[in-house]
Amino acid sequence: RKEVEQDPGPFNVPEGATVAFNCTYSNSASQSFFWYRQDCRKEPKLLMSVYSSGNEDGRFTAQLNRASQYISLLIRDSKLSDSATYLCVVNGVLTGGGNKLTFGTGTQLKVEL
């Protein structure tokens, strides 16, 4: 089983639509969770952290369900500029005291006119 699993998509949606991405993770000891956005042939950029209480940033809402080991991202009123790959990311602690990010394969979103 992969450590972080996502539906690869693509999700093709019209402008203005609401779209939801889901992600599951396997390590119940994981503590920190993120959504990153990656444009074609560019580096991943942090979109938002995900907290147990849920958090919202403008049109974006992230939710975490620790009992189900499930993370979601909701995008409302989609814009053409939202077209990108969305990566679900889980932070893990290393035995040496450091930390590493574990990425899902990413979900591709295409917003169309």
Next chain:
Amino acid sequence: DAGVTQSPTHLIKTRGQHVTLRCSPISGHKSVSWYQQVLGQGPQFIFQYYEKEERGRGNFPDRFSARQFPNYSSELNVNALLLGDSALYLCASSPGQSSYEQYFGPGTRLTVT
């Protein structure tokens, strides 16, 4: 402030050769991590360095090595290149060893022929 910088941006090498990739973290950040992203996949963790010491290593062969310098910049070395090493190599910096949020550089795109 400048973000994470990486050099070179693109590189073409032949099987069996070795390669050195370079990364400069955000000013004030002391931790550097390296990730490999092959086409269609999320980034995979290779190494984390903090205060010039390796703090973690992912599931990569010994052909991969890295180091961090007193100014916190870092090098990733790959020996005996294989076709499968063709990927985008990403460097990420964070303020400390256990900082959860990591900021990525633009990456080095390595092609092995």
